[in-house]
Amino acid sequence: MNLAAIDIGGTTIKIATWKDGKLQNKHAVDTPKDLDTFYSVLTDEVNKIKEDTDIKGVAISAPGAVNQKTGIIGGTSALPYIHNFKIVDELEKRFELPVSMENDANSAALGELAEGAGKGSDSMAFFVIGTGIGGAIIINQKVWHGAHLFGGEFGYMGFDTESVSDLASPVAMANRYNERTGKKLDGKTVFALADEDDPVASDERQTLIHSLALAIYNVQQSFDPKKIVIGGGISNNPELIPLLNREIDHIQTQINPSSIKPEIVLCSLKSDANLRGAVANFGQTH
Helix, strand or coil: CCEEEEEECCCEEEEEEEECCEEEEEEEEECCCCHHHHHHHHHHHHHHHHHHCCCCCEEEEECCEEECCCCEEECCCCCHHHCCCEHHHHHHHHHCCCEEEEEHHHHHHHHHHHHCCCCCCCCEEEEEECCCEEEEEEECCEECCCCCCCCCCHHHCEECCEEHHHHHCHHHHHHHHHHHHCCCCCHHHHHHHCCCCCHHHHHHHHHHHHHHHHHHHHHHHHHCCCEEEEECHHHHCCCHHHHHHHHHHHHHHHHCCCCCCCCEEECCCHHHHHHHHHHHHHHHHC
């Protein structure tokens, strides 16, 4: 089945044609500032694809709490104009085609499940590590949305009075470091300084690693996924997985040596994950 695939981001919108079982003609446009321009840009892009390919629908990855039953995007995002109305119905009118829409983190998870690090798994937890911690839960090869569309929001898990996002995101780590030192460094730099005899960097990186490892351990014991997939910019750091595995070994020894150790892997599709996952979601919903 041929499709138009769209990944809506805060600064760019990625577009591709799904044809012959792969993403083709991938490109990006700037994300519009208002709804009317948004409709115009997407309609023009879909019409261009229609001219070259007989597509059967449009598969979309979008930010926010996407309700697939109502076609409404709840929650908040960098694009407030796409929220709280039946946007899927409006797009179907303009495209004159069926439209599927899924949250961006859920789409990335479905992409990794289809062709990436989670391929062949029936269950998976996907952690997206960026400004905060997001993610998705896959059970029986489908997204578990939860009763309130909060399935996979690992960043809201609490440790004492702080959230996983407060403790385990690289941005939060850098903010803590900068508050303690008076410097203005980013997370990547602080992570590296931990290996260069910087005691504050070492301390703050350990907070990140311990908090993330504990969250992963808890998710593994809670619903026992086949794999834990890590995405986000930090996934490019070759030290991440060894540090997490070492910390999980320590946690496991303290809590229950016979408990299941998570299989942690890095995402592999990178920038194509959302587009590929949007296509997979269309196949599951249409």
